[in-house]
Amino acid sequence: MKMKTSLSQDSILLILILNVFKVVSNQPLHLSPYLEQGNIETAKRDSLVNDPTRVIPTSYSGLFTVDEVLKNHLWFWFIPAINSDPKAPLVIWLTSGPGCSTMLNMFYGNGPLKLTKNSNGNDSYERRVNSWAQTFSMLYIDNIVYTGYSYSDSGNKGIKTTKDYYTQDLYSFVQQFYKMFSEMKEKDLYVGGVGSAFKYAVSLAYKIHEDLQAKRDNILLKGIYAGSPLLDGRTQLRHIYEPFYSLGFISYKQMINYTQEDEMLNNLNEKKHYLNLESVIYKMSNLSLENINTFTLSPDTEINNVMSTDAIKSLLHVGNNTFELCNLEIYTQSADDVYQPFQTTELVTLLENYKVLLFTAVFDGIISSPGLEAVLMDMPWSMQSAYNDSVRKVWREDNVVKGFYTYVGNLCRVVIHNAGMHITNDQLNVTVQMMEDFWHYGCISNTPQ
Ligand SMILES: *[C@@H]1O[C@H](CO)[C@@H](O)[C@H](O)[C@H]1NC(C)=O
Ligand SMILES: *[C@@H]1O[C@H](CO)[C@@H](O)[C@H](O)[C@H]1NC(C)=O
Ligand SMILES: *[C@@H]1O[C@H](CO)[C@@H](O)[C@H](O)[C@H]1NC(C)=O
Ligand SMILES: *[C@@H]1O[C@H](CO)[C@@H](O)[C@H](O)[C@H]1NC(C)=O
Ligand SMILES: *[C@@H]1O[C@H](CO)[C@@H](O)[C@H](O)[C@H]1NC(C)=O
Ligand SMILES: *[C@@H]1O[C@H](CO)[C@@H](O)[C@H](O)[C@H]1NC(C)=O
Secondary structure, three states: OHHHHHHHHHHHHHHHHHHHHHHHHOOEOEOHHHHHOOOHHHHHHHHEEOOOOOOOOOEEEEEEEEEOOOOEEEEEEEEOOOOOOOOOOEEEEEOOOOOEOOHHHHHOOOOOEEEEEOOOOOEEEEEOOOOHHHHOEEEEEEOOOOOEOOEEOOHHHHOOOOHHHHHHHHHHHHHHHHHHOHHHHHOEEEEEEEOOHHHHHHHHHHHHHHHHHOOOOOOEEEEEEEEOOOOOHHHHHOOOOHHHHHOOOOOHHHHHHHHHHHHHHHHHHHHHHHHHHHHHHHHHHOOOOOOOOOOOOOOHHHHHHHHOOHHHHHHHOEOOOOOEOEOHHHHHHOHHHHHOOOOOHHHHHHHHHOEEEEEEEOOOOOOOHHHHHHHHOOOOOOOHHHHHHOOOEEEEEOOEEEEEEEEEOOEEEEEEOOOOOOHHHHOHHHHHHHHHHHHHHOOOOOOOO
8 A cells, every 4th residue: 555655656756757857858958047157067967968879979969048139049069079089179060051050961971970761761860980070079050040950039030141240149159168168178179161151160260369369268279171161152153164164064165155144144133143053053954063973962851850850859958949951041141141242351360370271072063173262362361372373282092082282371272082062971081081180280191101
């Protein structure tokens, strides 16, 4: 009788706990209130991603409130270096599209997880043998609300697509991150990502640089980096057909015709053209612009499926919010930012003071090497003429060409062979080695193997 009573009391307690847990787990984990109360240990404990199957490495996930007025909440996933090297640098990774989540690269790029199907045929994930998270502490931040699990209490009004505006949110994020993980202040910091996110990275790094100059902070900023960087839409996209021609996909006459047609469209309505760009080129060939050598597109549906399961939502503490891999509203609103004439001042200052790595890929159908060169050769930094006069070197291992590179001043410029726009996916091991060389030597070391 007594035993029975105590059992049923236990059951009631269990039901209560489960109910409390259910309520809690339906709410996203907001970490800023903990930090305000100085409750760092609770923030860390609650944000720990505790995967009993150990497929997901030890990591942390939650949201920081970065705009107190609009109540913008940025979601992150932080994976301390899997090899536990106490010297492992912190690498901030940002994604754009514009408007895509970093989870695109987590599962289809440099993250420690990749897609698979489970036994009942549903989309799932498994651990990658090699990834950037092996040797670097990777911090994936979805820095515009309504990408990934970032969101705003102000709805779409919280979406920030102009430079000063989104940089504020990112800067606030970084301050809070270091407050929570103060041990990371002793590690080297690299800020970067992919595509137009390089603009976010430059602005953020520049703001950190200003703090360092004014001795307001002691973050160990060492460098910035980007794959397929989109800095200056107008200049870069003018060269979009050149790789197609040099690879033989189109004739010389086609290249001239398309380029002129583009120029005319540009003059008519630049922004509208930016939004139609993909369809314009796509129409001529049906080639995938993401990798013009393979016709493959990123597995967006699969990533969305994986990121939307109750199980992953619970592991990542995002409540029952909706995951958004790529946000069309942000893409549309970003046209201004993409076509804003590129202000070189911040990047030039960074180039004079820190290491910079810029890599493109041979089969990228949008961000071409000639397009990026047009921007770089027109950038007034102290090593400009040396860069103009530089020659490329071949990065090879035995008889395999990994890419081509130039190292001038602080600038490491790499072109990756056999890859499209999703460079870290198409040539993961090569990019791991590139990042390690960048960390240790400033550029490709190319020591004979
Ligand atoms: C597999 O996916 C289906 C929907 O496509 C869903 O009903 C089912 O619960 C999933 N199974 C598991 C084990 O997640
Ligand atoms: C990448 O490197 C891992 C070991 O770090 C190796 O197991 C894997 O086979 C490599 N992949 C390719 C495509 O070379
Ligand atoms: C490009 O080719 C099309 C089809 O032949 C033609 O109508 C158009 O006028 C050409 N554009 C230019 C700028 O030559
Ligand atoms: C592209 O694909 C569409 C749909 O599959 C097809 O209708 C069209 O003819 C293709 N165009 C070219 C140039 O191959
Ligand atoms: C989460 O939200 C979806 C719809 O937005 C709903 O169908 C589902 O029941 C919710 N899940 C939980 C655990 O509350
Ligand atoms: C570098 O090359 C570009 C493109 O040809 C040119 O406009 C620029 O003046 C050159 N700068 C220097 C310092 O040589």
